[in-house]
Amino acid sequence: MTKRSDDYTRTLTKYVIGFLASLALTMVAYVLVSGRLLTGDTLLLVIGGLALVQMIVQLFFFLHLADESRPRLRLVSFGFMASILVIIVAGSLWIMYHLNYNMMGQSPTEKDNYMTSQKDKGF
Amino acid sequence: MSAIQVAEQKLLDLKTSTGFWLYLMTDVILFASLFATYAVLHTASANGPTSREIFELPIALTETIILLTSSFTCGLALLALKQEKLRQLVIWLGITYVLGIAFLTIELTEFSNLIQAGHGWQTSAFLSAFFTLVGTHGLHIFIGLLWLLIMVVVLIKRGFTPKLKRQLGLFALFWHFLDLVWIFIFTVVYLMGVIPS
Numbered sequence: 007m008t009k010r011s012d013d014y015t016r017t018l019t020k021y022v023i024g025f026l027a028s029l030a031l032t033m034v035a036y037v038l039v040s041g042r043l044l045t046g047d048t049l050l051l052v053i054g055g056l057a058l059v060q061m062i063v064q065l066f067f068f069l070h071l072a073d074e075s076r077p078r079l080r081l082v083s084f085g086f087m088a089s090i091l092v093i094i095v096a097g098s099l100w101i102m103y104h105l106n107y108n109m110m111g112q113s114p115t116e117k118d119n120y121m122t123s124q125k126d127k128g129f
Numbered sequence: 130m131s132a133i134q135v136a137e138q139k140l141l142d143l144k145t146s147t148g149f150w151l152y153l154m155t156d157v158i159l160f161a162s163l164f165a166t167y168a169v170l171h172t173a174s175a176n177g178p179t180s181r182e183i184f185e186l187p188i189a190l191t192e193t194i195i196l197l198t199s200s201f202t203c204g205l206a207l208l209a210l211k212q213e214k215l216r217q218l219v220i221w222l223g224i225t226y227v228l229g230i231a232f233l234t235i236e237l238t239e240f241s242n243l244i245q246a247g248h249g250w251q252t253s254a255f256l257s258a259f260f261t262l263v264g265t266h267g268l269h270i271f272i273g274l275l276w277l278l279i280m281v282v283v284l285i286k287r288g289f290t291p292k293l294k295r296q297l298g299l300f301a302l303f304w305h306f307l308d309l310v311w312i313f314i315f316t317v318v319y320l321m322g323v324i325p326s
Contacts, residue, residue, distance in 0.1 A: 017208055025201040032197065032315070036190050039320045049324055057316040061309060068204060068305040080150050087154040091161040098165035 024067025031060040142295055149299045153306050156269075160310050163265060164317060167258040171322070177252035180259075180322035183243060189319035192235050193311065199228035200308035207301045213289060222281050225304070229274045236267050259318065266314060269307055276300060 035056045038044055044052060065071045065084075074080050130138070171180060206221035240260070243249065250260040277300060283293055 014208065014212065017211075018205075021201060021204040021208070024204075025197065028197050028312075029194070032190070032193055032312075035316065035320060036186065039324060040186055045325075050321060053316055053320050057312055060312050064200075064305065064309050064312070068200060068308070069302065079147050083151055083154050087157050090158055094158070094161045095165045095168065099168055102169040 020067045020070075024063055027063045027067070028060050031056050031063070138291055142298070145295055146298060146302070149302060153302065156306070157310075160262075160265070160313075163258075163262040164313065167262045167318065170254040170258040173254035174256075175253035177256060178248055180255065180318075181325065183246075183248055184319050184322045185239075186319060186323055188235065188239060189315055192232055193315045195228050195232045195235070196308050196311050199225045199232070200305050202228065203301050203304045207298065210294060210297055215284070215288065219281065219284065222277065222284075226274060226277055226281070229270060229277070233267060233270055233274070236263070236270075240264070263314060263318065266307065266310055269310075273300070273303055273307060276303075 035053045038049060038053060071081060071084065174180075202221050202224045206218055206225060209217035209221055243256075248256060250257045280293060280296060280300065284297075287293070
């Protein structure tokens with residue numbers, strides 16, 4: 007019975023820590039953006055990093071990924087999924103960024119100028 | 130139950146939760162494709178509004194906090210399940226359900242406001258990608274709520290059965306996972322969408 011109630015307290019503590027940590031990470035990201043405390047690429051990297059940290063926190067404290075017994079099928083399939091995810095997302099961005107004469111992320115005027123300059127070169 | 134039955138039950142629990150986990154991993158790949166699409170198209174606003182003009186951060190933050198809290202109460206429900214406390218379990222599941230409904234209501238209000246302002250999914254590639262990504266997550270939440278409702282009804286009618294216990298465990302995985310996906314929607318779509326370039 008003591009083992010069971012120990013188990014209960016430990017799991018409860020995990021949920022509370024995971025909840026508070028996620029809440030704090032969300033608020034930090036929100037304040038950084040709404041208060042304009044950082045700008046440009048630094049801000050993008052920092053809030054992206056905060057989301058990754060929150061993912062790890064939730065994987066440990068909510069989804070209990072670390073408590074799995076061997077063979078760690080969940081961890082292995084998660085790793086495989088993560089590699090596919092990186093290929094899909096990074097690959098799409100990489101290819102599309104270089105496609106269409108590098109037009110992504112440009113304003114319409116910039117696109118016009120770029121296309122005109124390419125046309126002048128005779129493609 | 131005899132020792133063999135207990136062992137069989139445990140093995141079945143392990144098998145189903147592993148299978149469900151594999152489903153979740155493939156679902157992440159679906160979301161990854163939608164995220165990639167959104168990331169490629171998020172500047173393609175045609176003559177429609179840009180993300181900076183239509184996203185309201187306080188609303189997105191409210192949605193995030195609601196979903197996070199419901200993920201937490203779902204965890205507490207799982208704890209009550211392990212202790213076989215029926216009353217506590219039903220209360221925590223009820224709170225999870227109400228928070229889920231609140232989240233969905235806010236999201237659908239946001240969608241209908243956008244559409245009424247003439248910023249529907251037909252307007253631009255950016256809005257198509259936005260509605261597809263966020264809408265797919267919303268659809269998952271809707272299905273989860275339906276599933277939860279059915280389980281609570283069965284729980285009140287029949288009490289704890291091994292099958293229902295197993296399903297509640299799977300639901301908790303599903304719900305935590307949806308919260309995780311939303312963290313990235315909040316960060317990539319809403320937070321990064323309002324940053325001035």
